[in-house]
Amino acid sequence: MGQGGEPRRAQAYDGELGAAVARAQDGDETAFAVAYRMVQPGLLGYLRGIVGDDAEDVASDAWLEIARDLGRFRGDGAGFRGWTATIARHRALDHLRRMRVRPRAAVLEQDMVMDLPGPHTTHDQALESLSTARALELVRGLPRDQAEAVLLRVVVGLDGPAAARVLGKRPGAVRTAAHRGLKRLARQLGVADANGEGVTDDGPRTLGEST
Numbered sequence: 702m703g704q705g706g707e708p709r710r711a712q713a714y715d716g717e718l719g720a721a722v723a724r725a726q727d728g729d730e731t732a733f734a735v736a737y738r739m740v741q742p743g744l745l746g747y748l749r750g751i752v753g754d755d756a757e758d759v760a761s762d763a764w765l766e767i768a769r770d771l772g773r774f775r776g777d778g779a780g781f782r783g784w785t786a787t788i789a790r791h792r793a794l795d796h797l798r799r800m801r802v803r804p805r806a807a808v809l810e811q812d813m814v815m816d817l818p819g820p821h822t823t824h825d826q827a828l829e830s831l832s833t834a835r836a837l838e839l840v841r842g843l844p845r846d847q848a849e850a851v852l853l854r855v856v857v858g859l860d861g862p863a864a865a866r867v868l869g870k871r872p873g874a875v876r877t878a879a880h881r882g883l884k885r886l887a888r889q890l891g892v893a894d895a896n897g898e899g900v901t902d903d904g905p906r907t908l909g910e911s912t
Contacts, residue, residue, distance in 0.1 A: 711858070712880065714739070715778030722781050726771055733771070740782060746788050746856040750840045750848055751793045759796050763789040770783050783863040786853060790867060840882070847882030850875045 718739050724732035743758070748756035748763075766788050772782055837856075840848050844867075853875075861897040864879075865872040 704794070715782075718778030718781060719776075719860040720778075722771075722774070722778065726774070733768070736781070740785055743782070743857040744785055745835060745879060747786060747849075747852045748789055748793055749837055750856070751790070752796055755800075760789065760793050762794045762796075765903060766792070768890055779860070779863065782857060783859055786857050786859065787867045790849075836886065836890065839886055843882045843885060844880045846870075846874075847885070850878035851882040851886070854879050 703725045718736060721732045721735040721739070725736055741764075744763070745756055745760050748759050753757050763785070767785055770788075774781060776784065779857060820850065840851055843850075843851065846901050850864060853859045853867055854861070857864075865875045868875060
């Protein structure tokens with residue numbers, strides 16, 4: 702984690718994405734397809750963490766809105782990822798309301814001071830495990846504020862301020878929620894703690910259940 706090559710790869714990725722979006726705004730349908738292929742995997746992973754098996758349908762609704770409003774977007778590749786995540790989140794919440802599924806948002810101690818994790822901690826190991834289907838299912842078991850913070854930071858790849866804008870929260874609150882969620886995921890994934898002792902899964906939960 703935190704390797705020097707990661708920021709460069711992210712910059713190259715967002716540069717390519719931004720160029721594709723600019724061409725798509727000029728009417729290049731092939732460029733829009735390129736942007737779609739670059740953004741869709743992360744967006745779909747984020748939506749799976751919110752609406753589960755309905756993610757494909759919600760993503761389709763989101764992309765219809767994205768295509769309709771593309772000409773109004775202003776920004777670079779990173780901004781486009783944040784913009785599309787915001788649209789997808791709105792469509793997901795609309796879907797949950799239609800299904801009369803209203804997850805409870807956990808109470809977040811906004812002013813709580815937390816120790817930042819050191820290098821090679823269970824936090825990092827949990828991040829490495831998030832590509833698995835089981836991990837995504839575990840993310841759905843987190844309180845909603847933690848689940849969305851983790852998904853936006855890890856799956857969509859947004860930085861803290863961008864994730865905060867999507868969620869309408871302060872960056873510090875999103876950072877705290879992400880750290881708490883990743884710590885909990887590390888326990889559920891059985892990652893060894895600082896003393897080398899593994900922790901077993903706490904059992905399944907539904908999205909938004911409080912601790």
